[in-house]
Each structure stands twice: as structure tokens, then as C-alpha cells.
Amino acid sequence: MIRIYHYRQKCIGCNACVEAKKDRWRMSRKDGKSTLVGGKNTKGIYRTEIENDEYKSIMEAEKNCPVKIIKIEKLS
């Protein structure tokens, strides 16, 4: 399992995470920031857990985010 953290408030809406992993992030029409699909919000930090087979593309999203607000934690 992998845990993803998304510090959404600091998102600049560049779309890089969506390009890396379209089924994990979506751009919000409301505020122009990306939203972590399935993410639960705790004090502005969105978090979700996913299977290991998504690891590569999630890593790509983490690496490409220009403001470094996507963090990944490998759980198993």
C-alpha cells in the first residue's frame, strides 16, 4: 500500500499531476487547483491509500509537481 498526501492549498494548478495520473487527480473548475481523487481532507491536507501497482505513475506526479506538495509514503 501507498499513502499519498496532497497539500492542496499550495497548488498552483499547473496540471502536471493530472498528466502523470489522470485517474488520481482532477482539476477543479471552482478554484483551479487539482483535487486528489478519493482524498480525505484533514486540516487542508488530502490523504488517500492506494495499491502498489500505481506506484510508478504516482512517483511521476510527485516528481513533476513544481511546488512539491505531493508526498508519498510506502506502507508495504
Ligand code: SF4
Ligand atoms: S502538479 Fe502540483 S502544483 Fe501542479 S496541479 Fe498538481 S498538485 Fe498542483
